[in-house]
Amino acid sequence: xxxxxxxxxxxxxxxxxxxxxxxxxxxxxxxxxxxxxxxxxxxxxxxxxxxxxxxxxxxxxxxxxxxxxxxxxxxxxxxxxxxxxxxxxxxxxxxxxxxxxxxxxxxxxxxxxxxxxxxxxxxxxxxxxxxxxxxxxxxxxxxxxxxxxxxxxxxxxxxxxxxxxxxxxxxxxxxxxxxxxxxxxxxxxxxxxxxxxxxxxxxxxxxxxxxxxxxxxxxxxxxxxxxxxxxxxxxxxxxxxxxxxxxxxxxxxxxxxxxxxxxxxxxxxxxxxxxxxxxxxxxxxxxxxxxxxxxxxxxxxxxxxxxxxxxxxxxxxxxxxxxxxxxxxxxxx
Numbered sequence: 001x002x003x004x005x006x007x008x009x010x011x012x013x014x015x016x017x018x019x020x021x022x023x024x025x026x027x028x029x030x031x032x033x034x035x036x037x038x039x040x041x042x043x044x045x046x047x048x049x050x051x052x053x054x055x056x057x058x059x060x061x062x063x064x065x066x067x068x069x070x071x072x073x074x075x076x077x078x079x080x081x082x083x084x085x086x087x088x089x090x091x092x093x094x095x096x097x098x099x100x101x102x103x104x105x106x107x108x109x110x111x112x113x114x115x116x117x118x119x120x121x122x123x124x125x126x127x128x129x130x131x132x133x134x135x136x137x138x139x140x141x142x143x144x145x146x147x148x149x150x151x152x153x154x155x156x157x158x159x160x161x162x163x164x165x166x167x168x169x170x171x172x173x174x175x176x177x178x179x180x181x182x183x184x185x186x187x188x189x190x191x192x193x194x195x196x197x198x199x200x201x202x203x204x205x206x207x208x209x210x211x212x213x214x215x216x217x218x219x220x221x222x223x224x225x226x227x228x229x230x231x232x233x234x235x236x237x238x239x240x241x242x243x244x245x246x247x248x249x250x251x252x253x254x255x256x257x258x259x260x261x262x263x264x265x266x267x268x269x270x271x272x273x274x275x276x277x278x279x280x281x282x283x284x285x286x287x288x289x290x291x292x293x294x295x296x297x298x299x300x301x302x303x304x305x306x307x308x309x310x311x312x313x314x315x316x317x318x319x320x321x322x323x324x325x326x327x328x329x330x331x332x333x
């Protein structure tokens with residue numbers, strides 16, 4: 001859940017702590033973190049000051065904690081503590097940041113480790129008497145800013161926080177909707193030979209790392225100038241195109257819409273629930289419900305069993321409330 005990394009510097013071990021925003025003051029804390037990032041930016045030229053001031057380089061719950069448009073009382077009402085600060089940095093600056101942190105010699109900096117498996121640097125800084133974990137996540141930047149997919153894939157909504165729903169459940173829900181895009185199709189190889197066994201294939205996939213991908217494309221007969229059908233069903237072949245990180249296109253595909261009128265809802269759990277409610281049949285919603293519950297049961301979101309159950313059940317309650325499920329639908333953890 002963040003705020004538990006251990007670092008060593010000059011033979012001294014430092015363990016990161018939960019940051020008590022309500023006690024030390026959200027504004028005071030944010031100002032010190034920004035000063036640290038200003039210093040790194042001035043040395044590495046990895047962000048502009050406006051990147052930092054606007055909050056656009058922050059990920060996860062740090063997105064709204066560092067949002068200058070939200071007041072201290074707004075934040076403290078939903079988040080009295082923060083486990084770590086998540087900051088996006090251009091993947092091209094990876095080696096420069098690591099070299100810089102290796103050479104940094106200030107009392108506030110307590111050390112860092114590079115986590116290759118998730119391509120992040122975990123660092124610890126003493127901020128207002130608290131050992132605060134700041135994670136630098138290497139991601140794709142475009143024109144000096146985090147790409148839209150970089151922001152979307154690890155976004156956290158203040159609206160969700162007001163409901164007590166953690167950002168991970170937003171991604172679970174998107175995965176559930178994506179999973180239900182399976183269609184009754186025939187899958188063939190490029191020569192037209194049918195190769196699937198009659199089961200509905202998983203038509204699209206979503207990954208917070210790679211983006212989304214439509215796994216199949218219609219088979220086209222160039223000689224006849226038409227798409228191939230067998231037994232009244234469309235014939236598809238595997239799509240060899242790479243995954244896409246175009247979030248707007250993904251939104252239109254998932255909800256079968258041609259406009260971006262409600263696109264902003266796609267960025268939150270609560271908003272995505274509303275999109276599901278407003279765009280899909282009851283049959284489709286039940287299918288999404290079943291897959292979402294399956295994902296809740298098969299994924300651990302906290303190492304603490306009680307907290308894990310509480311977080312999952314809260315997201316579930318919000319989900320069924322917005323989708324207006326009755327007592328016939330019971331999710332048992």
